Ligand code: ATP
Ligand code: TZP
């Protein structure tokens with residue numbers, strides 16, 4: 001079984017993950033990366049991002065609290081990453097909410113080759129320009145998310161992960177659906193951002209993006225389920241801390257036991 005083994009590979013290699021992320025989630029992201037077994041670094045200055053992205057094993061671009069300087073740094077870092085074959089993960093936080101966010105994502109994607117786009121259904125649909133289709137439904141149903149992911153992957157020519165109650169991985173024509181995770185993840189800010197960075201760590205050690213993404217989602221989802229079990233009498237504060245504990249404690253055997261993956265194609 002391939003999926004659980006990617007975590008073991010990650011821990012053996014301790015990938016360096018360069019993050020250009022938002023001010024809300026910086027500390028949580030660094031701690032989550034450390035807990036899973038990766039090495040985090042946050043570097044933003046345009047004078048240094050190319051050097052950092054070149055030595056890193058993955059680059060994560062997150063537009064959560066975007067500034068003009070950050071967009072410039074993301075493009076410089078992204079281009080250097082492309083030259084160095086460093087995989088680039090893009091989290092289009094809030095794409096569609098403002099024109100600046102959507103346009104910045106398009107600018108980044110025009111200049112930088114993205115290895116994986118990871119967002120919620122609305123963000124991914126907005127980036128791919130399939131918003132019109134979503135307006136027809138009151139809320140985006142989970143059933144639709146697979147179609148949005150496949151269509152976005154095709155339109156943008158980039159591997160896509162859409163998260164939510166179910167997580168969807170769409171790479172070319174391949175699709176997997178991960179049913180792990182817990183609703184409490186929606187009560188802690190930054191759990192999506194941390195996931196994007198953790199997917200960066202998985203893709204750093206496994207070049208099959210479909211396998212790496214599915215493995216990262218399963219690992220994160222199972223850790224969240226275990227964190228909820230331990231803290232269900234308490235609340236999001238305890239859950240957030242316990243999630244870090246479980247990201248460190250989770251092992252191949254836990255993943256084998258608890259993983260819930262549906263492979264539709266692939
Ligand atoms: P949003 O802004 O929509 O919350 P996000 O960037 O925080 O998006 P999420 O879609 O919340 O990202 O995904 C983060 C993690 O939370 C993923 O592991 C996902 O599986 C999990 N998750 C989100 N919603 C649910 C849910 N209803 N039930 C179980 N797990 C969920
Ligand atoms: N505002 C700007 S970025 C951010 C907020 C609240 C964090 C978003 O994190 P996530 O992981 O998408 O919930």
Ligand code: MG
Nearest residue numbers: 185186191192
């Ligand atoms: Mg969320």
Ligand code: MG
Nearest residue numbers: 093120192193
């Ligand atoms: Mg998000």
